[in-house]
Amino acid sequence: AVLPSSFAASGMRFISVDALLPSDDFKPRHNSGSPAEIDAMVSVAGFPSLDALIEATVPKAIVRKDGMNLGKYHEGMTESQFLSYFKAMASKNKVLKSFLGMGYYDVHVPPVILRNVLENPGWYTQYTPYQAEIAQGRLESLLNFQTLVCDLTGMAISNASLLDEATAAAEAMTMCSAVARGKKPKFLVSSKCHPQTIAVCKTRAEGLGLEAVVVDEDKFVYGKDVCGVLLQYPATDGTVSDYKSLVAAAHAANVKVCVSTDLLALTLLTPPGEWGADIVVGSAQRFGVPMGYGGPHAAFLACHDEFKRLMPGRIIGLSIDAQGKPALRMAMQTREQHIRRDKATSNICTAQALLANMSALYAVYHGPEGLKTIARRVNGLASVLAAGAAKLGHGVPSAPFFDTVTVTVKDGDADKYVKLALNEKMNIRKISSNAVSIAFDETSSLADVDALLRVLNCGRDAPFGAAALAPAVEGGVGPFARRSAFLQQPIFNTYHNEHDMLRYLKRLENKDLSLAHSMIPLGSCTMKLNATTEMIPVTWPELANLHPYCPPDQADGYNEMFRDFAAQLCSITGFDAVSLQPNSGASGEYAGLMAIRAYHLARGDAHRNICIIPVSAHGTNPASAVMAGMKIVTVSTDAHGNVNIAELKQKAEQHSKNLAALMITYPSTHGVYEEGVDEICRIIHQHGGQVYMDGANMNAQVGLTAPGIIGADVCHLNLHKTFCIPHGGGGPGMGPIGVKAHLAPYLPTHPVVPTGALPARPADPQPFGTMAAAPFGSSLILPISYAYVSMMGSEGLKMASKLAILKANYMAKRLAGHYPVLFTGPNGTCAHEFILDLRPLKETAGIEAEDVAKRLMDYGFHAPTMSWPVPGTLMIEPTESESKDELDRFCEAMIAIREEIREIEQGQADKENNILKHAPHAPSVVLADKWDRPYTRERAAFPAPWVRQAKFWPTVSRVDNVYGDRNLVTRWATAESAEPVAATA
Amino acid sequence: AVLPSSFAASGMRFISVDALLPSDDFKPRHNSGSPAEIDAMVSVAGFPSLDALIEATVPKAIVRKDGMNLGKYHEGMTESQFLSYFKAMASKNKVLKSFLGMGYYDVHVPPVILRNVLENPGWYTQYTPYQAEIAQGRLESLLNFQTLVCDLTGMAISNASLLDEATAAAEAMTMCSAVARGKKPKFLVSSKCHPQTIAVCKTRAEGLGLEAVVVDEDKFVYGKDVCGVLLQYPATDGTVSDYKSLVAAAHAANVKVCVSTDLLALTLLTPPGEWGADIVVGSAQRFGVPMGYGGPHAAFLACHDEFKRLMPGRIIGLSIDAQGKPALRMAMQTREQHIRRDKATSNICTAQALLANMSALYAVYHGPEGLKTIARRVNGLASVLAAGAAKLGHGVPSAPFFDTVTVTVKDGDADKYVKLALNEKMNIRKISSNAVSIAFDETSSLADVDALLRVLNCGRDAPFGAAALAPAVEGGVGPFARRSAFLQQPIFNTYHNEHDMLRYLKRLENKDLSLAHSMIPLGSCTMKLNATTEMIPVTWPELANLHPYCPPDQADGYNEMFRDFAAQLCSITGFDAVSLQPNSGASGEYAGLMAIRAYHLARGDAHRNICIIPVSAHGTNPASAVMAGMKIVTVSTDAHGNVNIAELKQKAEQHSKNLAALMITYPSTHGVYEEGVDEICRIIHQHGGQVYMDGANMNAQVGLTAPGIIGADVCHLNLHKTFCIPHGGGGPGMGPIGVKAHLAPYLPTHPVVPTGALPARPADPQPFGTMAAAPFGSSLILPISYAYVSMMGSEGLKMASKLAILKANYMAKRLAGHYPVLFTGPNGTCAHEFILDLRPLKETAGIEAEDVAKRLMDYGFHAPTMSWPVPGTLMIEPTESESKDELDRFCEAMIAIREEIREIEQGQADKENNILKHAPHAPSVVLADKWDRPYTRERAAFPAPWVRQAKFWPTVSRVDNVYGDRNLVTRWATAESAEPVAATA
Ligand SMILES: Cc1ncc(COP(=O)(O)O)c(C=O)c1O
Numbered sequence A, B: 001a002v003l004p005s006s007f008a009a010s011g012m013r014f015i016s017v018d019a020l021l022p023s024d025d026f027k028p029r030h031n032s033g034s035p036a037e038i039d040a041m042v043s044v045a046g047f048p049s050l051d052a053l054i055e056a057t058v059p060k061a062i063v064r065k066d067g068m069n070l071g072k073y074h075e076g077m078t079e080s081q082f083l084s085y086f087k088a089m090a091s092k093n094k095v096l097k098s099f100l101g102m103g104y105y106d107v108h109v110p111p112v113i114l115r116n117v118l119e120n121p122g123w124y125t126q127y128t129p130y131q132a133e134i135a136q137g138r139l140e141s142l143l144n145f146q147t148l149v150c151d152l153t154g155m156a157i158s159n160a161s162l163l164d165e166a167t168a169a170a171e172a173m174t175m176c177s178a179v180a181r182g183k184k185p186k187f188l189v190s191s192k193c194h195p196q197t198i199a200v201c202k203t204r205a206e207g208l209g210l211e212a213v214v215v216d217e218d219k220f221v222y223g224k225d226v227c228g229v230l231l232q233y234p235a236t237d238g239t240v241s242d243y244k245s246l247v248a249a250a251h252a253a254n255v256k257v258c259v260s261t262d263l264l265a266l267t268l269l270t271p272p273g274e275w276g277a278d279i280v281v282g283s284a285q286r287f288g289v290p291m292g293y294g295g296p297h298a299a300f301l302a303c304h305d306e307f308k309r310l311m312p313g314r315i316i317g318l319s320i321d322a323q324g325k326p327a328l329r330m331a332m333q334t335r336e337q338h339i340r341r342d343k344a345t346s347n348i349c350t351a352q353a354l355l356a357n358m359s360a361l362y363a364v365y366h367g368p369e370g371l372k373t374i375a376r377r378v379n380g381l382a383s384v385l386a387a388g389a390a391k392l393g394h395g396v397p398s399a400p401f402f403d404t405v406t407v408t409v410k411d412g413d414a415d416k417y418v419k420l421a422l423n424e425k426m427n428i429r430k431i432s433s434n435a436v437s438i439a440f441d442e443t444s445s446l447a448d449v450d451a452l453l454r455v456l457n458c459g460r461d462a463p464f465g466a467a468a469l470a471p472a473v474e475g476g477v478g479p480f481a482r483r484s485a486f487l488q489q490p491i492f493n494t495y496h497n498e499h500d501m502l503r504y505l506k507r508l509e510n511k512d513l514s515l516a517h518s519m520i521p522l523g524s525c526t527m528k529l530n531a532t533t534e535m536i537p538v539t540w541p542e543l544a545n546l547h548p549y550c551p552p553d554q555a556d557g558y559n560e561m562f563r564d565f566a567a568q569l570c571s572i573t574g575f576d577a578v579s580l581q582p583n584s585g586a587s588g589e590y591a592g593l594m595a596i597r598a599y600h601l602a603r604g605d606a607h608r609n610i611c612i613i614p615v616s617a618h619g620t621n622p623a624s625a626v627m628a629g630m631k632i633v634t635v636s637t638d639a640h641g642n643v644n645i646a647e648l649k650q651k652a653e654q655h656s657k658n659l660a661a662l663m664i665t666y667p668s669t670h671g672v673y674e675e676g677v678d679e680i681c682r683i684i685h686q687h688g689g690q691v692y693m694d695g696a697n698m699n700a701q702v703g704l705t706a707p708g709i710i711g712a713d714v715c716h717l718n719l720h721k722t723f724c725i726p727h728g729g730g731g732p733g734m735g736p737i738g739v740k741a742h743l744a745p746y747l748p749t750h751p752v753v754p755t756g757a758l759p760a761r762p763a764d765p766q767p768f769g770t771m772a773a774a775p776f777g778s779s780l781i782l783p784i785s786y787a788y789v790s791m792m793g794s795e796g797l798k799m800a801s802k803l804a805i806l807k808a809n810y811m812a813k814r815l816a817g818h819y820p821v822l823f824t825g826p827n828g829t830c831a832h833e834f835i836l837d838l839r840p841l842k843e844t845a846g847i848e849a850e851d852v853a854k855r856l857m858d859y860g861f862h863a864p865t866m867s868w869p870v871p872g873t874l875m876i877e878p879t880e881s882e883s884k885d886e887l888d889r890f891c892e893a894m895i896a897i898r899e900e901i902r903e904i905e906q907g908q909a910d911k912e913n914n915i916l917k918h919a920p921h922a923p924s925v926v927l928a929d930k931w932d933r934p935y936t937r938e939r940a941a942f943p944a945p946w947v948r949q950a951k952f953w954p955t956v957s958r959v960d961n962v963y964g965d966r967n968l969v970t971r972w973a974t975a976e977s978a979e980p981v982a983a984t985a
């Protein structure tokens, strides 16, 4: 002992270096469970140790043995280490002022929305509002969004968000084809559309067997084979055109007119709905959502009422509850993939709810007058710039424009001006060899115009200042000026000061159950901890304020992260390359299948178009396969819920020549580690097919096995499940795909920022096309997943998988005596989720899964996944980040509900008039002066001790879905109607 | 018109430069009211225009006419402009690693607490929990804090926070004097205390007529005149001593032993309570609160049970509610200034609730084992450093130490090593000419030890590494090792993963009404908008992570802000200089009076010690005057609530020779712009007195008049009122004082970082001493007020005052027909607040102010200020940032309650068993199976339409204050007791 030594050694100890390591370790904050708790759960699960349970669960053949090396991230950083490491990386990005436009604009995110929505787990950890009674807050906000879109576009009905403007345009194309019942394969795309929109439409058309023809608008020919046209309004060069005669001609030929537009411009411009558009799409990004190097932000699609059953995506509608009071919920779900599967209007599932909410709230905060003020200012700055450019001798547009001015430079050297702009720390767009275009946004200023004039004056101050010039300049949009009012509803004319806004946000938040309240044990959705440290970088300006098409050397920080994160994902999946472009799981499926398609095509196997999909597959699987031009052959499951291998073999043989792919989820959608999966992969490969793995259940695989080990060729990763991106009430998400080397060349690229496989770039890329507007999808949220992996390290991740499996097995064992557990593996274990069979209760007590789901709300819990993949069941997925205490509370609720059901079975309670059928119990019901229920109010509202500690109240009684679809209302009336008629307690 | 010109001019307009100014103007977000709404309110108030109302309200003699020039801040910046301007300023701070110790340590703020408490308006906009039924969340958290302090110090009872460690030590001194009934004026302060603690005790002793003698502990002499001693444990040089015999000697002489200590150290060290300390104080900063260049953070004071009635500050206690269920509330309020006035135990009012909550939550998150791990690590690093220093030939302590090692450098040149450390971007402390001391914290690392060894090796790598050295080093604290367990309560052993913690935070938050729910119209407290943009910088690392005693050139950003903000305040107040040291209004009063005292002393007027205070003054006024050694002479108010000028004149004459000061609040605490205030000032000045203005009501003055214009010599500004610092549930606050030039020389300084008057530094400073631990008080929250002023600009601020006055008058007029309005000015107007007289209702209906206050909760509102300054009244202050809609809702609630009272008056309702006496109605009550009340459940819980939209529930029934004080419980039992027994619905 060196020192200190002069005093008694009592209480002294030698120091281990381990004890000196940083103490803010993330792993125990995410992976919940003390050794004692783990022991207790293991023992209930019936195993001597956690490892024994895992060994009994994961099939020998696919066990991962290589240690999952994560390189410099292998040990896992502590929380503060990660934040300072990543701060240094992020600051390698260079944030220049952006005048690039093309659908992405810098914004002032209103701070009250930034802090209380985007930085608030009460909002961002919400799930998709399937359980409407505990989701009236975000449903109201999404109805605001739909109202906003309808009013600004002049259309009848809008959905509640799509992934981005380009895919929204592709969805519009799909709708046009559907209107024509698939009989008109041609779709005309104006050459004045944004390049990314053109690229995505072309790619999408290919998979669908359509043809997207890019052509000048004045050369449109409305042949019999043309289902629709796509215009951009204002055009990508900024100009605004009169489309009345074009629309007339198109309609005369029964061709539908789709318009991609800009919401801010529409506050000043005559909306497309008023000049005849049939479908209108666009991005709401510039309504208060940062550019984020490409996303996430909400796109929209609005259309005439007659096409509403063909619309993609979620649509929120007004209905009534069991008391006849107004209540909101998702409408017309029969259009969607989770019900209609391969006949669905699209494959979209996770969309952009959180960002749609931010945009709607931005409009609520500014109101119609505030929005117009912003728009006039943007237009004014553009007009002054144009005037100045003309004075300097450059060519400027003769047509009206809104915010973007295309300047034909007098010396014909566009590159020169782009470089001069860089000197001013500004990005402008080279739109052709002799023209630049300059787009303004709400953050632009007169000083910016002066700087831009300096650019246009070859680096010297212009002989006149912008402010001096302004009063002589005419602004506005000339003959295109909008005459119709918009956003006259009270909701858009009430909350214009910060206090009122804050309280509105809080009221909405408090109606909605989120992970900030209790576990959301949704099977297949992996609602795990979205840790604060993971979320912090999302609002760093170095990440938030980058335009996706800025010169790549300005995105060094992002690029380093993409490289490192892609390498992490390769190691985790056992794959060779990754594409970060798809921004949802369903998009990943589509991208993966398109890569498979391209692979077959490249080998001359154009005829390979059969995709085998188990009946138990998620609805996105068949819907995506259709989009990739594949024909679906289903294969059934056996009594144990496993893929029927004999049948699979038979079908693979039958379709051997044309077999393109198998889609398989692993562990299965039934929550089981199927034993035969390696065999299944071999069968498919034998017949020349590729194995597409649906990675929704990766949370049971990480560190224990891997798609690449199992034998898959491609797999998507729902980063909003296994990798901690919060669900946001129905998006954002990310669905990158990993592939084996042979598929890497086919990964998607981008027309503005070429990309492809990461980290290894194949020598000979043959990308299948472009599938999203941004080269790396929703880049701004990738740090969430990157942070998760970097802080967990290899062992932390592996432990997460083990604990996820342990907790599912613990709960299954606790509940098995009360409800039958459907499907387990050979050793009686489930994977990370399990299914409770409620069907017998229908017989014995008239109780359905929905009744149990709604009654759970009274206990303060969100229901598990209901009636999927098996009707009449609940699928429970606890995740590693829930504590044993929380699992126990949930089990106790389920057991107590079982006892409530028993009372019906035993005749103590009525079959109809009982506490389950009336669930959930809103305050207005349990507080009503009259009470004639056969159970007490207290039992209705306070069925468990923890509810007394902190009651979460559903704000409406059970919502009537049928009524809402019969009486479709998807926007607020302009009338005097009180604000949220739908959300009374 | 220059361009574009080629298309029709319809819809075009010329561009005004104004329309091109940035659009994210802050003023309309803060100042609520459209022109139409303002007109409507003006007309109800009975005036033709807003200006007419103001003219009728502000006495001509004091009207401000100079335009209130704010220099470069005059126009007001937009939100984004301010953030980027201030970001650039803040980045002039240089954040070096701090090893300075002295009570301030770098920390890892757990991100889940950072985001969900410090960055969450649901927490930070709460008011002091006087209305217990809607404050059970923070009351629980504060009980956690008290439990934490008691357990770690080994003491019986703790308060719920004090301002800082140094003032806490001074409060302990005051207690010792009180224990001796003021008969023992000497207080011995160990020379091993921190310098700021010594300075504050000495200054405080002066005002109180005590003598704080700084002396070596081994030279303590326990004379008959000695009331107490103060020790630092561990000492400022890091060493730990055995105080058992010292305590025995002191106690033998009936001398009390105070100990200033460190909570983290106490996880390893035998707590002072176990070796005989009587009073223990310290700072909880290092429990999860950033250093913030000095604050805010929570100090604590704990003592033996027998001294509890002498304790300063708020104390939370357990009681029962009307149903007999456990409920928390503030205990033993009769000690406090708002009740006991000049006999109070201290002048403290606003303390550090938010920071106490953060510290308590830090302990909840880490638990006892987590805390010990952190402490052992810190101690281990210190031990390795000591060992290394010794190996390098330096002198190291022979006594045990916890985290701080004082190294006697071998070449005797401490300065040299401080400079070498700067090269490593580290701050170490020069503790004497030949010694440096180095303090470790939870953010320190082995790499830091290596760097420090390099410093001690004169800039060259030491020939051995820290990691290599560690295993041979003994750590620990030797004979001082703590043997007793602590924090065994369930609350400290449950929430150790992020999900559980997040939900605990959310549950607590959701029990408490804050400005995020509805207006909090507290007269005299000015609960206005705490805007997000103002709050954003508070968690910037450039501001948060600075040690207050770092070399001043590392704080250039802060210093620039201090200068600019002080200049803003000078302009606003009409004063010449400012001190930013006081960190509450009460501290400002004390500082201002001490400056007046020093001024009189300097002029040889030592006898001037009379302070005239109107009876209507806030309790802090007399309590502060006592601390400044003044004798109080009260002056009454007349029938109109104004100061009785004749009486004032008479008393001023009577005490002319000894007159020191007048304390006066303006507008008066009755909410009236008294006409005679200028005359009052003249009278006082005639008699050689100074005018102290209590600035609590500055929100009615800014831009319309000013203390300097009115004639005051000094004034404090509660920045947590007029200047937007959120109340935090009872702190933090800031109370800078402004003074006329003649008082500037006497403004306080600091022993480590000399300061004084800002911005003008008088040539001949004669500071009265030091009154806070940090040179600039709670620097970290000053940006909030600085942002407010900078964004509002001169006109925005003036408009805020006008709107505040308008809104008070509007409400007064709306309510006047229902409740008598007490006190108005000559034109029948009130200032920014007004008093409703509820005393007649006692007679007519048996209803008291408290009943109305509690019933307001059922309507979703926090009560106005109750029974102050006039018993039996409610004082309402709406502030400029509340919308007319919100004011109307509040008025409607008050009117509806008046109708409920009328039912009692008219005999329709019972005098005892009625809806007011039973208020508030907790869910468990209105949902009870049995209901025998003479009114309906719905009426109880849903008395107004907005409550149905979003009900805020009180979680307990009316709290029994008397029971709680009779059965005092101020900490959680160690027993098995369930977590928050007190907080059941
Ligand atoms: C098994 C499975 N596959 C695919 C998806 C679709 O993923 P996303 O919602 O990200 O499009 C889901 C989503 O729930 C799923 O559970």
Ligand SMILES: Cc1ncc(COP(=O)(O)O)c(C=O)c1O
Pocket: B348, B349, B350, B524, B525, B584, B585, B586, B587, B618, B620, B621, B665, B669, B694, B696, B697, B718, B733, B735
């Ligand atoms: C009139 C008046 N003076 C003084 C104070 C004390 O200020 P602080 O709480 O900041 O110490 C208050 C606080 O409410 C007050 O209303």
Ligand SMILES: O=C([O-])O
Pocket: B128, B349, B350, B525
């Ligand atoms: O606590 C007060 O602010 O009076």
